[in-house]
Amino acid sequence: MDSPQENGPLPSTPRLDCARIAGSKQFKHLLAVKRMFIIPALSFFLLSFMSFVMLVGYVPKLASIRVIGTVNLAYLFALFQFVLGWMIAGLYLIASENFDRLTKGVLAQTDLAKIDAPRGAGE
């Protein structure tokens, strides 16, 4: 059945509390920790993908060097993108355990969390 909030506007948290949380040490720490993982991980992955593209596009001779039988550098580099993507996903899952723990800490410091903590958000 409908929950009551469906018929009202988006449930909004009082601005004062958000400003307080946003300014808190724990929240700033959470953002910093997240940034420390996300920015390097995304940059590294995009850099790897772009160098794959550059290699294939601009240095096809190098990309066509055969490594195993007729399998060349370009094909291996292509498969490597999948492996790298999965590795980053795995590392992110591990790192996010810490994010979730920190998020729980941030929510615990607000009285608001007791009534409004989303189910499972910080588990």
Added chain:
Amino acid sequence: MTISLAVFLAFVASTLGITYWAAKRSRGASAYFAAGRRITAWQNGFAVAGDFMSAASFLGLIGLIALQGFDGIFYAVGGFVGFVTILLVVAEPLRNSGKYTMGDVLAYRLQPRPVRALAALSTLTIATLYMIAQMVGAGVLVALLLAGSGIGYNTAVVGVGVLMMVYVVFGGMLATTWVQIIKAMLLLACTVVLTGLVLKHFHFHLLDFFGAASRIAYHQKGELVVKDFLQPGLHYRPPHGPLDLLSLSLIFAFGTAGLPHILVKFYTVPNARTARNSVVWAMIVIGSYYAMTTILGLGAAVLLGPDDIVAHSGTNMAGPRLAQVLGGDIFLGVVSAVAFATILAVVAGVMISASTSFAHDVWTNVIHHGVERSPRESVAVARIAAMAVGAAAVLIAVALGPGSNVLILATFGMAVAASANFPVLALSLYWRRFTTAGAIAGLTAGLAATLGLIVAGPNVMGIDPPGAISRHLIQARPWFPLENVGIVSVPLGFLAAIAGSLVSREPAAEAKVDELVVRANTGLGAERASG
């Protein structure tokens, strides 16, 4: 072909059963638009995969690799990379700060009416481009599936249109999700079997297989040539080839994270943690699928040969034809039915994202100034929108006819997503100074540049020699040299959004930043699961 028909009808019957079950369970707007937010991580992972792996990824991709070798394989890699962006940048904050659409996130701190209207316009544009690709795929497939029965392309397109409207209109997101989960499993299973059959042909000696792929003989402009299909450069040749590839890679890196029908899937799960885990599930399914399609595409080049593909099956039918050669008519039937299921599932996903955007962004928030409509009314509006969008897509697909490679068509939709949607979504979540003017500039510039450059580019403009089979829409020299417009349109979308923000000030938007950041990162106040 009776067996293929039987498999196909069995699939349609079971999906209609799911729709009936879902329709009985769906009560209220959250159930209809977001499956009650009760989908689990693995379920959503398979549903996202089923939503993303379209006719383009199966029919189009295998044909492209079989005809262009490594330059086609590039698309297989590209289809996967966007999910890293989704995982790290978009999925969790999106789940925490929105309700039904991408417009929710933009409207959180910006002026709701203009940004929602433009977000809906861009969503509907992407939906239409995507849908055309799926409809063309469905048409050519059914022509094969029902060969000899007199049912042609046009009837097939209308049939698919009616079926998908049934799913969306009656079942909503819950039915769509389950149709996508089942389809993803079927497609994955089919691909595993077909890959096994290709490798079995080489007694599972991988190096023999790749050896054969490095010596493909075929006719090019009347001359017999032998090419190494593992070598890049068969399609993307100088002078513009490398730049075109770079352009395409920008579309892939950011486009998936701006596709409305993928973004809405993250509202169907109960919380950010489930959204995150579901992206990882999707990456496992999609990555292994695309890795296998490289074998299938090269296998089609080796076992059928580009000459045979061009002569008999066309660029979109290399996969099903490979199945026929390796597994006989029965397997062809199964593969065709699964390919058809693939199209239905994607079309249903695209349709529901388009109709949700219309009902929620345009009807409720633009026309009725954000005064929440009753769940009954929003669902009714979404159903009518679904029927209108579906009818339009059917008409366009019939008008276009069975034409170019469906993967190329779908890439157009992704180019709009990368140039218009992704910049404003990312800036809205991560940049404090972002303003309504910036969002309007970014969405408008990204959308206009993408569509304009596609029309001015070699996909639409070109001079065909007399007697050519496929003709360009505009018979003139292309104004824009690249097939892929991302290298211009993606930076343009970002620059316009940034410039628009810098020349304007919006204290109201900046005042709400803290609230958005706190909510996006902690899930505080996020929409809960409901039944």
